[in-house]
Amino acid sequence: MMGPHPAVADVRRAIRESLSDLDEGSLVLVACSGGADSLALAACLGFVAPRLGLRAGLVTVDHDLQPGSRSRADDLVRLSPSLGLDVAEAVTVQVGTLGGPEAAARIARYAALDEVSARLGAVVLLGHTRDDQAETVLLRLARGSGARSLSGMAEVSGVYRRPLLGVSRTRTEEACAALGLIPWHDPHNDDPRFTRVKVRQTLLPLLESDLGPGIADALARTARLCRDDADALDDWADRVYAEARDLGTGLSTALLAELPAAVRRRVIHRAAVAAGSPPSALAAVHIEEAERLITRWTGQKGVDLPGGVGVVRRYGRLMFTSSLS
Ligand SMILES: Nc1ncnc2c1ncn2[C@@H]1O[C@H](COP(=O)(O)OP(=O)(O)OP(=O)(O)O)[C@@H](O)[C@H]1O
Known part of the structure; x- marks a missing residue:
């Protein structure tokens, strides 16, 4: 029998490793935008979860900012049983204006994800990839950051987990193609007014061609190393502070x-x-x-x-x- 496509195998492995500590019967939800990263995550979770004794689902947040966003959310809910997911929720949120549209959408999205996670007692998976991590590290480097900040996004943060921090964005696109899934393409991801998009479209490719391939991988490794350093220093400071305070x-x-x-x-x-x-x-x-x-x-x-x-x-x-x- 033929095995899964290598990209699908990569995503499944990343999920298995990320969820290995959960108790049997735990509920795991993918926060799914319909983009390649979170769609690959949802499809592969549907395959992996029953084999780990876990329940699986997805939650999608409609920011109600673009025409057709609700129907995209509904399409994801309709698709979910065929991905092997038993739970699917679409939540429409009211996006405020605080800090600009992007920040306001993010705040509303995480508030909705927090609520669903608390109500259902679920772990929530986010689709951030190795490339998102590399972009984050570069952006923070440019701001003049310490080890904690350069450690980028955490693999585990409260109820949230990011299983794909070691998987490239291209890999998630390949996984979707291999599974016959058509991801939604967020127009914001190409808008060069956003600094992150400039880093993605111009800076990283430039570094890749001038410094040699593997820059995203190297930056993600920097993040992991900085995280260990920052954890050690935080522990040290916690101990000193606890004693000094007494x-x-x-x-x-x-x-x-x-x-x-x-x-x-x-x-x-x-x-x-x-x-x-x-x-x-x-x-x-x-x-x-x-x-x-x-x-x-x-x-x-x-x-x-x-x-x-x-x-x-x-x-x-x-x-x-x-x-x-
Ligand atoms: N509309 C949405 N509904 C559910 N989950 C979403 C939605 N948009 C994004 N996500 C989740 O968040 C992850 C990161 O998405 P994206 O890179 O677009 O976020 P961002 O705007 O950069 O903000 P942040 O990285 O802080 O979440 C996605 O992989 C997905 O898991």
């Missing part, structure tokens, strides 16, 4: 001065968040400014951080104050 208010400047810079900045970050700085607003420049109270101390006055948090150095301690409490 000593009373503020952090000892002598202790902070002795720490390696990577750990010191993480400890300051933890203290700032504990004092009320929102992590999303707290940038590397803020932490570096606070760090200068240790490394470049000339008796300067305090530093203001987002969320109304102030940092001052007093009597051998770095004190974090909140103007809100």
